Amino acid sequence: MTSTSPRTKNTARTTSAVGDKVFFGLSWTGGAIILVVLAFVAAFLLIRSLPAIMPETFGPGADEAIDFWSYVWPLMAGTVIVSVIALLLATPIAIGISLFISHYAPRRFANPIGYLIDLLAAIPSVVYGAWGMLVLAPAMVPIYHWLHNNLGFIPLFAGDPNVTNTGRTLMTSGVVLAVMVLPIITALCREIFLQTPHLQQEAALGLGATRWEMIKMTVFPFARAGVISSIMLALGRALGETMAVTMVLSAGGFSWSLVTSGANATIPSEIALNFPEAFGQRQAELIAAGLMLFVITLVVNVIARAIVNSHAKKAEGLS
Amino acid sequence: MSSQIRSRANSKPQGSQQDPDGRKKPEDMTPQTHQKSRLDSLTAHRKPTWTWMAAAAGSAILSLLITLVAFESFSVIGFGVIAGVLFVGSMYVVSRVLEDRLKATDELWRHLVWTSFIVALIPLISVIWSVVSQGLPTLISNPGLLTADMAGVAGADDIATQNEGASLQGGILHGLVGTIMITLMASVISIPVGLFASIYLTEYGNRNAFSRGIRFFVDVMTGIPSIVAGLFAFAGMTLIVELTIGSSPQALQSVKTGFTAAIALSVLMIPVVVRSTEEMLQVVADELREASYALGVRKWRTIMKVVLPTAMSGIASGVTLAIARVAGETAPILVTAGYVAMTNWNPFSEWMTALPVFIYRQLINPTAPAAGDPSTARAWAGALVLIVIVMGLNLAARAIAKYFAPKTGK
Numbered sequence: 110m111t112s113t114s115p116r117t118k119n120t121a122r123t124t125s126a127v128g129d130k131v132f133f134g135l136s137w138t139g140g141a142i143i144l145v146v147l148a149f150v151a152a153f154l155l156i157r158s159l160p161a162i163m164p165e166t167f168g169p170g171a172d173e174a175i176d177f178w179s180y181v182w183p184l185m186a187g188t189v190i191v192s193v194i195a196l197l198l199a200t201p202i203a204i205g206i207s208l209f210i211s212h213y214a215p216r217r218f219a220n221p222i223g224y225l226i227d228l229l230a231a232i233p234s235v236v237y238g239a240w241g242m243l244v245l246a247p248a249m250v251p252i253y254h255w256l257h258n259n260l261g262f263i264p265l266f267a268g269d270p271n272v273t274n275t276g277r278t279l280m281t282s283g284v285v286l287a288v289m290v291l292p293i294i295t296a297l298c299r300e301i302f303l304q305t306p307h308l309q310q311e312a313a314l315g316l317g318a319t320r321w322e323m324i325k326m327t328v329f330p331f332a333r334a335g336v337i338s339s340i341m342l343a344l345g346r347a348l349g350e351t352m353a354v355t356m357v358l359s360a361g362g363f364s365w366s367l368v369t370s371g372a373n374a375t376i377p378s379e380i381a382l383n384f385p386e387a388f389g390q391r392q393a394e395l396i397a398a399g400l401m402l403f404v405i406t407l408v409v410n411v412i413a414r415a416i417v418n419s420h421a422k423k424a425e426g427l428s
Numbered sequence: 429m430s431s432q433i434r435s436r437a438n439s440k441p442q443g444s445q446q447d448p449d450g451r452k453k454p455e456d457m458t459p460q461t462h463q464k465s466r467l468d469s470l471t472a473h474r475k476p477t478w479t480w481m482a483a484a485a486g487s488a489i490l491s492l493l494i495t496l497v498a499f500e501s502f503s504v505i506g507f508g509v510i511a512g513v514l515f516v517g518s519m520y521v522v523s524r525v526l527e528d529r530l531k532a533t534d535e536l537w538r539h540l541v542w543t544s545f546i547v548a549l550i551p552l553i554s555v556i557w558s559v560v561s562q563g564l565p566t567l568i569s570n571p572g573l574l575t576a577d578m579a580g581v582a583g584a585d586d587i588a589t590q591n592e593g594a595s596l597q598g599g600i601l602h603g604l605v606g607t608i609m610i611t612l613m614a615s616v617i618s619i620p621v622g623l624f625a626s627i628y629l630t631e632y633g634n635r636n637a638f639s640r641g642i643r644f645f646v647d648v649m650t651g652i653p654s655i656v657a658g659l660f661a662f663a664g665m666t667l668i669v670e671l672t673i674g675s676s677p678q679a680l681q682s683v684k685t686g687f688t689a690a691i692a693l694s695v696l697m698i699p700v701v702v703r704s705t706e707e708m709l710q711v712v713a714d715e716l717r718e719a720s721y722a723l724g725v726r727k728w729r730t731i732m733k734v735v736l737p738t739a740m741s742g743i744a745s746g747v748t749l750a751i752a753r754v755a756g757e758t759a760p761i762l763v764t765a766g767y768v769a770m771t772n773w774n775p776f777s778e779w780m781t782a783l784p785v786f787i788y789r790q791l792i793n794p795t796a797p798a799a800g801d802p803s804t805a806r807a808w809a810g811a812l813v814l815i816v817i818v819m820g821l822n823l824a825a826r827a828i829a830k831y832f833a834p835k836t837g838k
Contacts, residue, residue, distance in 0.1 A: 132728035136632055139624025140642045143702070146695060147645050150652070153663040205544025213541050222545070229552050231822045233756025235784040236811045239791055240555045243804070248505075288551040295548075319534035342651070349653020351759035352788060377655045377759065384659075384763045388680075399659040403652065410651035414644075 150403070158397030160390060181376075181398050183363030187279065188375040188402070191354060192347035194283030194367075195290055200340055202287075203294035210295075211302035212324060223299065230292035238356030241285035246276030246357060253278065253368040264365045273370040277359040280367040282375075285353045290343040297339035301332040334420035341413030345406045351377035376402040475526040480519060487514035512543060556815075563812030566805045570596045573809050577602035578769035578786075583796035590799040597802075598795070600810045602771040603783035606686065607817075609775045610765065610782055611755045613690030614697055619747055621694075622701025629702070630709040631731055649699040658760030661692035665764075684766040686775030689782070692760035697750050704746025708739040745829035752821035756814060758784035783814050 161177050206226060210219050253273055256266045305328045313323040355378040364372035376398050384395050491511035516539045523532035567573060576599030588594040625642060633639025665683045673679040712735050720730040736743070766779030767789055781789075787810045794803035 126726070129726050129728045132731065133632060136624045136628035139621050139626075140628040140633075140638065142621050143625055143642055143649070143698060144645055146698070147649055149664060150656070150660040150695065153660055153667065154656070156667070157659075157663040202544040202548055205541045206548050209541045209545045213538060214545075225552065226548065228819070228822075229548075231752065231756075231818055232555060233758070233784055233814055233818055235756070235758040235787050236555065236559060236815060238758075239787060239807060239811055240558055242791065244554060244558045288555075291548060319530050321534040321537040322530070324537075345651045349651075349655065351653070351655040352784070355759075356788065356791065377653060380655050380659070381759055381762055385767070396659050396663060399653075399656050403656045406651050406653055406656075407648060410648060414647045 154396060154400045154403060158393055158400045161393040161397040175394070177394065177397060180394065181401055184374055184376045184379050184398060185401060185405070186363055187373040188348055188377070188405075190373070191279055191283050191286060191358075191375055192344055194280065195286035195347045196340060196344055198284060198287035199291045199294060199343065203291050203343075204298055204336065206291075206295050207298035207302050208324065208328075210299050212320065212328070226292050226295050229288065230296070234289065234350060234352040235356070237285055237289055238353040241281060241353055241357040242277065245285060246278075246281050249276040249278075249281050249284070250274060253280070257368050265367050267366050267368075273368055275359065275370050277357055277370050278368055279358060279373040282354045282357045283367075285357055286347045286350055289350060289353060290347050293343045293346055294339050297342065298332065298336055301335035301339075302328055305331045334416050338413045338416040338420070341409055341416065345409045345413065348406050348409065349377060349402060351381050354378045355381040475522055479522055479526075483518045483522065484515055487511045487518060490514055516540065516543065559808065559811050559815055562805075562808035563810075566596070566809040567812060570809075573599040573806065574604070574813070575599060575601055577771045578795070579771070581769065581795060583799070586794070586796035586802040587799040589802045590796075596805060598806060600783060600786060600806065600813060602769065602781050603786035603810060604813070605771050605773060606761075606765070606780045606782040606786075607755060607784070607814075609773065610686050610689045610693065610761060610780065611751060613687060613775050614693035614754055615747075615751055617690060617694040618697040618701055618750070622698050622747075622750075623705055623743070625698075626702045626705035626709060627731060629706050631727070631735070646699045646702050649695065650703070652695060654696055654757055655759040655763065657695040658689075658692045658763040660695060661688050661760065662764050664691070682777070684764060684779055685777060686765055686772070686780035689761045689765040689780065690775060692764050693754040693757060696757065696760065697754045700750040700753060701747055704749065705739075705743050708742035708746065709735060711742070712738045741829055741832035744832065745825040748821055748825035748828060752818050752825065755821065756784060756818045758782075758788055761785050762788065783810055783817075787811050787814065 164177075206222075210223050210226075214222055250273065253266075253276065260266045309327040309331070310323055313326050314320075318326060354375050358373065358375070358378055359370045360374040360378060360382060361371040362374070366372060380395050380399055383391070387395055488511050491507050491514055494510055495507045516536065519539060520532050520536045523535050573596070576597075578598045579602075581598035585594070585597040589596055625646075629639050629642060633642070662683065665688045666680065669675075669679050669683050673682070716734050716738060717730055720734045721727075725733070761782045762785050765782065765785070767785060768779045768781055772778050772780045787807045790803040790807040790810070794800035796803070
């Protein structure tokens with residue numbers, strides 16, 4: 110940075126100048142480490158998964174390895190379906206709670222309720238897994254049987270040859286994931302709803318709008334981009350969530366039925382179940398599956414951040 | 429906010445009764461008749477205040493009948509769902525008939541918003557209730573769980589516990605030690621990196637390409653799935669071990685240590701530390717920095733003596749939250765640290781068990797497959813301890829932010 114001029118040079122000043130350089134160096138290194146780590150994540154995963162993705166060149170040869178893409182697509186499909194179920198369940202409720210906190214709840218209760226919902230986010234995923242496996246799954250069994258008996262003609266509830274008796278299905282995993290992503294969507298939506306310009310809201314009310322009309326006319330248009338990006342961030346979280354799905358879902362291949370156990374699997378649960386005992390080529394396959402998961406969540410998160418940033422720029426322009 | 433606006437809007441007619449100069453309006457000359465006619469006009473198209481109670485009682489009775497007739501056994505969930513739907517629906521119809529469409533729609537959405545709040549409370553209460561009700565009795569009757577590990581506990585012990593009522597063997601000590609050591613190592617790695625990176629971003633970066641890149645990739649890192657972080661640490665350490673020690677099975681076995689798990693957790697922790705710290709540093713007023721520069725203080729001393737102390741409470745609270753987040757992680761430790769029954773204090777050699785991994789393993793692979801109850805009991809007790817640790821850290825973060833906030837001196 111600024112170097113001391115020779116005229117005023119003394120020992121204290123010299124150590125100070127050195128301190129400046131050292132401190133700048135440390136801070137710069139801290140930033141650089143982040144970039145290096147991320148590059149390493151991508152590089153290590155790529156190197157380790159090459160034997161599985163291209164067995165002819167890097168692995169044991171085409172005839173000894175399984176076809177990676179036909180191995181990984183049911184896992185990817187399972188991952189996406191369970192995340193979509195989670196979001197379909199969580200989004201309306203999360204937006205409802207955010208509105209409740211920002212516009213409906215009595216002022217005195219709004220903040221404590223916010224803390225309460227944040228508590229949901231603090232509970233470790235393994236506890237959600239235990240709850241989903243031992244409490245929620247048995248409770249869902251009658252619902253699945255009812256769905257199968259009454260709506261069995263829809264492929265989602267077909268459940269042949271037999272409907273689950275443990276409740277450990279893709280649908281149950283989706284419900285647990287919904288509970289887990291609920292606080293993420295709620296926290297972000299609440300922030301945005303509270304930022305809606307007060308003058309607009311008062312103008313709507315002053316023109317005789319009911320509270321719901323006011324929310325529809327001022328809050329939702331203002332918050333649209335933020336709500337979409339919060340849903341995308343929650344999707345990224347749901348895609349990568351491991352333990353809850355691993356513990357709740359009894360793993361299998363792939364099926365459209367939501368009411369059968371042992372018919373689906375997701376990438377994270379497949380890795381968590383098999384990695385501790387895997388070695389050699391099997392390890393490479395699992396790391397390659399992890400790489401696919403990394404790419405999917407990366408794309409989802411980059412899109413979410415792009416929406417947030419463009420929204421932030423727009424908001425800056427407004428104020 | 430908006431409720432205040434509403435009440436103000438409603439109270440307007442009363443406020444305008446009196447002119448600013450205190451002169452009474454002509455219609456106020458006959459207060460009695462005026463009051464009556466105004467009440468009529470206000471209540472003409474409004475449903476009576478007891479409507480909701482009638483609707484609630486009616487829905488409850490109807491729902492009770494439906495659940496008793498339609499289902500083989502009475503279910504609380506079915507009763508609640510049907511009663512809720514009936515209540516919201518009937519209130520809409522009543523408002524629609526007695527009032528108008530706008531008011532009915534408004535009320536419908538108000539009820540739906542309240543419903544979503546109540547629906548969200550159910551899993552929260554259910555999770556906490558199951559952990560406390562199943563974990564607390566075990567912990568109270570077997571306090572030895574906290575000071576024993578699983579070394580020497582065999583399936584036969586669990587079968588004796590379940591069938592003959594012998595006392596519960598084993599414990600969660602090795603998990604506690606593992607969680608503390610791994611989280612400590614992860615904090616030692618992540619906190620300095622995160623702090624310096626955010627200092628670079630706010631104090632030196634000045635929105636140049638390098639700092640924009642860091643910001644973008646911190647955002648990307650926030651979204652890395654935890655299991656991928658575990659795979660990364662494992663793959664990285666395997667490469668290093670292969671290059672330095674060799675690729676014998678014994679050497680590859682030494683990849684799985686507490687330190688590898690700490691690296692995996694650091695990948696998850698660094699972005700959280702950077703984001704919260706950066707936010708806190710940006711809040712520090714520029715006037716403070718400029719005042720310090722004007723006195724001739726060097727930049728690094730300004731940061732150390734002015735900027736950091738001002739933001740310290742926020743930074744400490746953010747760091748505590750980051751620790752709480754990684755302390756509850758399971759997946760990255762599962763693939764990097766192995767699973768042992770003995771207490772291991774050394775994160776650099778041998779396998780290590782963390783508390784979340786212990787809970788998971790006890791539930792998935794019970795110590796005695798034929799008698800799973802003792803394992804389940806240990807898992808719930810472990811879950812309770814884990815929740816207490818994580819919640820304690822969260823509350824500590826809030827307390828730090830509140831009580832150590834800088835005095836503004838205004």
